[in-house]
Amino acid sequence: MEKVKIFIDGKEIEAQKGKTILQVALENGINIPYFCYHPKLKIIGACRMCIVYNEKMGRLITSCNTKVEDGMVISTEHPLVKDNQRYLLQAFMTRHPLDCPICDKAGECDLQNYGAIFGPQKQIVPVSALQKERHFLDWESDFLEYYSNRCVVCYRCTRVCDDINGAHALYVEERGFQANIVPTVRPMDTSMCEMCGLCVHVCPVGAIISKPFKFWTRSWLVKKETTVCNVCPVGCEVQIEYGVGDWRSKEKVYRTKPTEDLNICAKTFFGYDVLNTNRLLKPQMYGKEESLDQIVNFLSSMLKNKGDSTAFVLSSYLSNDVLHRIRQMATKLGAFVTSPLKADFFSFLDGYGDYEPVYIDEVKDADFYVLVGDDITSTAPALSYYIKGRVYKVGKVERDAKLRPSSVELEDIKRLQGNGVIVVNTTGLSNAKEVGRFIREMSQDKGFRVLLLHKGANFLGVYKVFGDKLSDIGSVWEAVNEGSIRNLLVYGEDLLECFDLEQVQRMAQRLENFIVFSPFEDGISKLAKISLPMNLYGETEGSFQTLLGPKKSRKFLPWSFDDVGLHDEILKTLSEEKGIKVISGKNPEINFVVHLYRSNWITQRSENLRALYEKNVGEFSKL
Numbered sequence: 001m002e003k004v005k006i007f008i009d010g011k012e013i014e015a016q017k018g019k020t021i022l023q024v025a026l027e028n029g030i031n032i033p034y035f036c037y038h039p040k041l042k043i044i045g046a047c048r049m050c051i052v053y054n055e056k057m058g059r060l061i062t063s064c065n066t067k068v069e070d071g072m073v074i075s076t077e078h079p080l081v082k083d084n085q086r087y088l089l090q091a092f093m094t095r096h097p098l099d100c101p102i103c104d105k106a107g108e109c110d111l112q113n114y115g116a117i118f119g120p121q122k123q124i125v126p127v128s129a130l131q132k133e134r135h136f137l138d139w140e141s142d143f144l145e146y147y148s149n150r151c152v153v154c155y156r157c158t159r160v161c162d163d164i165n166g167a168h169a170l171y172v173e174e175r176g177f178q179a180n181i182v183p184t185v186r187p188m189d190t191s192m193c194e195m196c197g198l199c200v201h202v203c204p205v206g207a208i209i210s211k212p213f214k215f216w217t218r219s220w221l222v223k224k225e226t227t228v229c230n231v232c233p234v235g236c237e238v239q240i241e242y243g244v245g246d247w248r249s250k251e252k253v254y255r256t257k258p259t260e261d262l263n264i265c266a267k268t269f270f271g272y273d274v275l276n277t278n279r280l281l282k283p284q285m286y287g288k289e290e291s292l293d294q295i296v297n298f299l300s301s302m303l304k305n306k307g308d309s310t311a312f313v314l315s316s317y318l319s320n321d322v323l324h325r326i327r328q329m330a331t332k333l334g335a336f337v338t339s340p341l342k343a344d345f346f347s348f349l350d351g352y353g354d355y356e357p358v359y360i361d362e363v364k365d366a367d368f369y370v371l372v373g374d375d376i377t378s379t380a381p382a383l384s385y386y387i388k389g390r391v392y393k394v395g396k397v398e399r400d401a402k403l404r405p406s407s408v409e410l411e412d413i414k415r416l417q418g419n420g421v422i423v424v425n426t427t428g429l430s431n432a433k434e435v436g437r438f439i440r441e442m443s444q445d446k447g448f449r450v451l452l453l454h455k456g457a458n459f460l461g462v463y464k465v466f467g468d469k470l471s472d473i474g475s476v477w478e479a480v481n482e483g484s485i486r487n488l489l490v491y492g493e494d495l496l497e498c499f500d501l502e503q504v505q506r507m508a509q510r511l512e513n514f515i516v517f518s519p520f521e522d523g524i525s526k527l528a529k530i531s532l533p534m535n536l537y538g539e540t541e542g543s544f545q546t547l548l549g550p551k552k553s554r555k556f557l558p559w560s561f562d563d564v565g566l567h568d569e570i571l572k573t574l575s576e577e578k579g580i581k582v583i584s585g586k587n588p589e590i591n592f593v594v595h596l597y598r599s600n601w602i603t604q605r606s607e608n609l610r611a612l613y614e615k616n617v618g619e620f621s622k623l
Helices: 021-027 079-094 110-118 156-165 198-202 271-276 292-309 320-333 345-352 399-403 410-415 432-446 459-466 473-482 501-510 523-527 563-572 607-617
Strands: 003-008 011-016 051-054 059-062 073-075 144-146 170-173 180-183 208-210 223-228 237-242 253-258 310-313 336-338 368-373 390-394 420-425 449-453 487-491 513-518 530-533 539-546 549-555
Touching (some): 011 021, 059 079, 156 170, 156 198, 198 208, 223 539, 253 271, 292 320, 292 530, 292 563, 310 473, 320 539, 320 563, 345 459, 390 399, 420 432, 473 501, 513 523
Parallel strands (some): 487 513
Antiparallel strands (some): 051 073, 144 208, 170 180, 223 237, 539 549
């Protein structure tokens, strides 16, 4: 990359040619105020707060849209810069209400911070209190609220909706002081809006807020940590803000936000309430809390004596660390291991063959994309943010309509030319084996890359750790009914994707020991002899194979359970290695409900997502 030398406030900087003054200044620790700029959004130069003084030209310029040139001499401290920034800030303040005591953005608001830096302020435009009111606009939403008077018209929200999410759910109405951010369709909750919350996050003031967070706490009263979301396979880094049960706040999660990568969707932005709902936080036996030592002793004895009549049912929401330990346990016991993934994802691989994972960064600049199967926007919403080329769709189109796909048949792929990517959503895919065989031949003949998708967060981890060591789930079910499998260790509620709750209840009654690892006290935990906590995001220390590549999650929520430690304690009691047993031949038909707000047993627990689902689909239907 070609370099140029510039001077900012007397400091000589070697900068990459093509970057803007603002970008170079921020990279070198020089603060320049701004509202409209964001590193992931197109530059528009709307707010004018980032002005600097060009010493050679003798005039003010905007730093966000001016590229660096060799020998450039820039001042951020020139009196003209400070006077104009002060004037601009006073203009922004003219109609902005001083409601910081009740505004959820207080403590993290750019306007509030700049007001402190450039203040004290005075009203420079003679307007009355009535004239100060901007036209109120109701977005007709139960989840997003727009305060027109707080808006500084930076266009961040409309740009993030257009350029990152691609939903085009917002636009700017009128101009100047009368400008308002308007939903393209109202009610907002049933429009093309995906409730990703990105507009809330990028808003530099409190103009757009999250109603579920409104008035709950203050930004400075909660702890903030970053981890990897494990609700879908994309692997987005998210911020979690939580209380620890002290005088400041309750022991709960108050909200989740994206990082500056702007990768997040409704499943986490509004679905965070699952972290506070019906949680199973302590081991239980027969519905009563039991000590961990007693649980370990019981499980160790059971597995050592009856390991060869034991099966593990995996969840694709487990970390690789837990999966590896389950494999070690099953290997020592001579047990069976299965997963609902055998019914669709592994069935696809039966036709496709070995799969070397393809990640988002490798395919985001393709000429075109062919989407096969159910909606990717509903299954893994943030994946859709990276699809910017021509799009063809094999299958029904719902939320993927925002990508403006052309409907094609599978055979039509043969006629496509260029740098193409085939995205196969294997979730509940019909004729998966035949489709897998066709996609393999097509990718080899045409040189297209293939990115496989499933709704399970760590489906690639299950594939990597277990490979061909998984039994067909229908065959395991049959073995339970016949009595050859007497003990079942079930992780999560993925089992309910293949069998309904009544079937699982009948199966549990046939078993000697039905052990469930679950984040929740309700559901199949109620059927278990022993129920143990299973961690969610913010509670898991471990790795995941995601569509963004291998990711490491962090544990920091105060109620987290040491699931890795539990498995290690059991492993200490096992010595002999018998090898994992595999039975094949039978799998059930799976009819998944794949919806943006209702796609797995974790999101099903969210009251926020339940309400959105009901508004969009009608009466809530059981998964």
